[in-house]
Amino acid sequence: MEIMCVRSSFMTSIRHECHKIHAFTNSQATVTRASLLPDSSSMSSSSQALLFSNARHGMRSLKSGRGEWSIKGSHSNSRLASGRCNIRAHASDTTTSSENKIEVVYNPQKRIDELTMELNSSSSMAVSNLTLFSPSKVNVFLRITGKRPDGYHDLASLFHVISLGDIIKFSISPSTTKDSLTTNASGVPLDEKNLIIKAFNLYRRKTGTQKYFWVHLDKQVPTGAGLGGGSGNAATALWAANQMNGNIASEKELQAWSAEIGSDCPFFFSQGAAYCTSRGEVVRDIAPPISLDTPMVLIKPKEECSTAEVYKLFSMERVSKKDPEELLREISQNGISQNVCINDLEPPAFEVLPALKALKERVAAAGRGRYQAVFMSGSGSTIVGVGDSEPPQFIYDEEQYRDTFISEAFFLTRKENEWYQQLIDNTCSIEEKTCL
Ligand SMILES: C[C@](O)(CO)[C@H](O)COP(=O)(O)OP(=O)(O)OC[C@H]1O[C@@H](n2ccc(N)nc2=O)[C@H](O)[C@@H]1O
Numbered sequence: 385m386e387i388m389c390v391r392s393s394f395m396t397s398i399r400h401e402c403h404k405i406h407a408f409t410n411s412q413a414t415v416t417r418a419s420l421l422p423d424s425s426s427m428s429s430s431s432q433a434l435l436f437s438n439a440r441h442g443m444r445s446l447k448s449g450r451g452e453w454s455i456k457g458s459h460s461n462s463r464l465a466s467g468r469c470n471i472r473a474h475a476s477d478t479t480t481s482s483e484n485k486i487e488v489v490y491n492p493q494k495r496i497d498e499l500t501m502e503l504n505s506s507s508s509m510a511v512s513n514l515t516l517f518s519p520s521k522v523n524v525f526l527r528i529t530g531k532r533p534d535g536y537h538d539l540a541s542l543f544h545v546i547s548l549g550d551i552i553k554f555s556i557s558p559s560t561t562k563d564s565l566t567t568n569a570s571g572v573p574l575d576e577k578n579l580i581i582k583a584f585n586l587y588r589r590k591t592g593t594q595k596y597f598w599v600h601l602d603k604q605v606p607t608g609a610g611l612g613g614g615s616g617n618a619a620t621a622l623w624a625a626n627q628m629n630g631n632i633a634s635e636k637e638l639q640a641w642s643a644e645i646g647s648d649c650p651f652f653f654s655q656g657a658a659y660c661t662s663r664g665e666v667v668r669d670i671a672p673p674i675s676l677d678t679p680m681v682l683i684k685p686k687e688e689c690s691t692a693e694v695y696k697l698f699s700m701e702r703v704s705k706k707d708p709e710e711l712l713r714e715i716s717q718n719g720i721s722q723n724v725c726i727n728d729l730e731p732p733a734f735e736v737l738p739a740l741k742a743l744k745e746r747v748a749a750a751g752r753g754r755y756q757a758v759f760m761s762g763s764g765s766t767i768v769g770v771g772d773s774e775p776p777q778f779i780y781d782e783e784q785y786r787d788t789f790i791s792e793a794f795f796l797t798r799k800e801n802e803w804y805q806q807l808i809d810n811t812c813s814i815e816e817k818t819c820l
């Protein structure tokens with residue numbers, strides 16, 4: 385018997401599946417012993433800890449008066465990149481003389497595939513509640529190739545979705561006149577200026593639909609960070625509105641419409657890695673050029689960078705001469721390196737925020753040999769170190785960096801007809817890498 389669960393609802397699933405074990409062994413008998421044997425050798429220690437703790441909760445909640453559930457296995461401290469989440473569980477019914485063992489293999493990716501198929505087969509049915517992960521992005525390189533008459537700049541950039549993201553809960557509102565938005569974050573507008581509300585207005589205008597929404601935005605991505613958090617929210621809201629209206633628009637239509645909200649929005653309708661040109665809205669999907677299990681650290685000082693202000697200070701005299709197509713080829717063939725991670729917005733951003741230049745230089749110097757590349761994302765103010773999930777020690781030690789935002793992240797992709805999924809415990813899994 386093979387039973388699978390989705391990682392994000394691991395605890396619920398394990399409870400459910402343990403009930404099945406119970407029923408399978410003997411519906412009258414009390415299952416008195418079960419053990420979980422995680423395939424721990426291939427999991428990172430943080431994933432193991434989480435699985436062990438969730439498993440314990442699941443088991444405890446099942447424990448009958450006389451029953452005893454236990455978990456076997458031990459944590460390994462080694463941090464291993466490939467995070468298979470298969471777990472083998474043996475349940476035995478010791479009220480009978482024979483040991484009745486069942487193997488339960490938790491294969492999260494298979495479960496995700498299964499759920500996706502279910503969703504696809506009912507894709508014309510509108511849902512009334514939806515919770516989605518809204519990821520952010522980094523610009524692995526960002527070349528500015530010209531100034532346009534409309535005030536925007538032409539760019540050529542390798543964008544990649546990353547695992548740092550917000551959680552957004554959507555439901556259909558009884559209102560026929562307005563959307564309602566709440567959030568945990570201060571400083572994020574809750575009115576028509578919010579990119580989520582802009583996305584709903586756009587969706588209704590384009591499709592002629594009349595549904596209004598209740599939304600709660602649980603913000604984890606800092607604003608003014610060059611991580612496109614707001615743009616990701618807008619793309620996620622368009623996706624949600626479409627789901628809640630029976631998927632009447634195609635992904636391509638959502639992508640094209642989203643350019644009216646912001647230059648970064650259409651990218652989120654790629655599958656996670658894309659070469660973007662024009663003002664950012666011309667999106668060419670590419671195979672992820674960097675291994676998805678490559679860790680990175682995001683370091684953002686408390687000061688924000690305004691995108692408009694950075695572009696205002698930009699000058700074509702300070703740009704790199706490297707051909708962006710060449711940069712893309714190099715990274716696809718040889719992987720990420722400091723040479724390819726060029727961001728033409730660094731000079732103007734460092735003018736807006738002089739301390740950012742020093743931060744980038746210090747991270748690069750302190751992490752030499754540790755990070756394959758250190759660069760600024762978008763218009764700043766996030767500095768990204770690729771190759772390690774920890775910042776250099778001075779970030780923790782020095783008073784000036786006390787309110788610095790620090791997060792580990794991984795590169796992330798999605799499948800067609802599916803939205804991005806949150807990585808459990810922010811840990812990359814090998815299944816996600818092979819499902820591309
Ligand atoms: C820096 C990047 O994040 C790189 O991905 C993007 O270029 C910015 O994209 P975004 O935040 O979606 O930007 P938008 O909301 O479209 O534009 C904000 C402001 O940035 C400037 N802007 C933006 C994009 C672009 N290609 N050229 C520009 O000059 C414009 O002054 C614009 O008024």
Ligand SMILES: Nc1ncnc2c1ncn2[C@@H]1O[C@H](COP(=O)(O)OP(=O)(O)OP(=O)(O)O)[C@@H](O)[C@H]1O
Pocket residue numbers: 571572573577578579580606607608609610611612613614615617618648689691762763764
């Ligand atoms: N849903 C939203 N989430 C965050 N900010 C929003 C949202 N809607 C509107 N905003 C406004 O947009 C500003 C920029 O936020 P955002 O997180 O997109 O910045 P960013 O990371 O610099 O984006 P980009 O990389 O696209 O330049 C915020 O200061 C906020 O006032």
